[in-house]
Amino acid sequence: DTGVSQNPRHKITKRGQNVTFRCDPISEHNRLYWYRQTLGQGPEFLTYFQNEAQLEKSRLLSDRFSAERPKGSFSTLEIQRTEQGDSAMYLCASSPGQGPSELFFGSGTQLSVL
Amino acid sequence: AQSVAQPEDQVNVAEGNPLTVKCTYSVSGNPYLFWYVQYPNRGLQFLLKYITGDNLVKGSYGFEAEFNKSQTSFHLKKPSALVSDSALYFCAVRDRSTDKLIFGTGTRLQVFP
Numbered sequence: 001d002t003g004v005s006q007n008p009r010h011k012i013t014k015r016g017q018n019v020t021f022r023c024d025p026i027s028e029h030n031r032l033y034w035y036r037q038t039l040g041q042g043p044e045f046l047t048y049f050q051n052e053a054q055l056e057k058s059r060l061l062s063d064r065f066s067a068e069r070p071k072g073s074f075s076t077l078e079i080q081r082t083e084q085g086d087s088a089m090y091l092c093a094s095s096p097g098q099g100p101s102e103l104f105f106g107s108g109t110q111l112s113v114l
Numbered sequence: 115a116q117s118v119a120q121p122e123d124q125v126n127v128a129e130g131n132p133l134t135v136k137c138t139y140s141v142s143g144n145p146y147l148f149w150y151v152q153y154p155n156r157g158l159q160f161l162l163k164y165i166t167g168d169n170l171v172k173g174s175y176g177f178e179a180e181f182n183k184s185q186t187s188f189h190l191k192k193p194s195a196l197v198s199d200s201a202l203y204f205c206a207v208r209d210r211s212t213d214k215l216i217f218g219t220g221t222r223l224q225v226f227p
Contacts, residue, residue: 004157033215042204042217043158056214091157093215100146100165100208103215105157 002026004106006092012112013082020078021109025094032075033103034067035091043091049075082113116141116209120218127195128226135190135221137205146208147188148215149179151201158204164188175199195225 005024013019025032030051035043046065047057051072064082069075079086089110093103117140127133139145146165150158162173169181179190188205205218 040220042219045214045216048214093158100163102148102160102163103158104160105150107155107157110155 004092004094004104006090006106006109008109009107010110010112012114014114015084016081018078018080019082019111020076021090021092021111023075023077023092023106025074025092026096026104027073029094029096029104030072031095031097031101032069033093033095034075034077035093037089037091037108038087046077079111082111084113087111087113116145116207116216118205118207118216118218120203120205120221122221123219124222124224126224126226129197130194133192133195133199133223133225135203135205135223137188137190137218139186139188139205139207141207141209143210146210147179147181148206148208149173149177149188149190150204150206150217152204152220153201161190161203195223197225197227199223200225 007022033048034046037043045058047067049069052069064080067077089108091108093105095101095103119138148163149161152158161177162171164171164181172178177192181188202220202222204220206215208215
């Protein structure tokens with residue numbers, strides 16, 4: 001399968017714990033995006049990368065969130081000291097470049113913070 | 115700031131009837147517009163996009179969308195709905211300056227047999 005892969009599919013954690021998600025984009029895509037989606041809402045932009053460079057972070061992204069794409073391939077999204085409000089579906093997407101290219105999404109990681 | 119509005123939370127249609135899911139946008143300059151579909155517990159699947167040219171865009175699964183610059187709309191349409199089309203549909207705009215994809219709140223399409 002050459003689509004966008006996200007792991008794990010589901011994550012249940014206790015409040016205050018740290019969690020890390022991984023995204024493997026389509027191999028030739030140099031842009032990688034993270035979005036968050038809560039029930040009944042559209043995906044909300046979090047951050048994106050051009051190769052290994054993080055180009056933009058949403059103002060809504062607190063300091064507890066950090067994302068990396070160290071070699072311009074896979075990416076990780078870490079949430080420190082999780083809160084119940086962090087419970088959501090975290091979606092990763094990739095695209096071959098800027099402009100009119102569509103984004104290709106993974107199946108997401110569903111986070112539940114108890 | 116760029117934004118997308120989907121005025122209907124839910125659209126109900128009988129199988130075999132035409133369907134329309136509405137979307138309006140607000141962005142400076144000429145936009146890139148997209149429609150995505152989401153099935154339960156799945157990521158988003160690309161349906162179609164408008165970049166330039168012909169205002170009627172054809173996409174996957176028999177869907178099409180009509181770009182109307184004067185009304186700043188990009189409504190999704192299908193001539194004959196199927197029960198399997200029941201899903202959550204998202205309109206999105208990609209601003210040429212910021213390059214982010216901004217999504218609407220989604221419209222749930224329910225097709226009844």
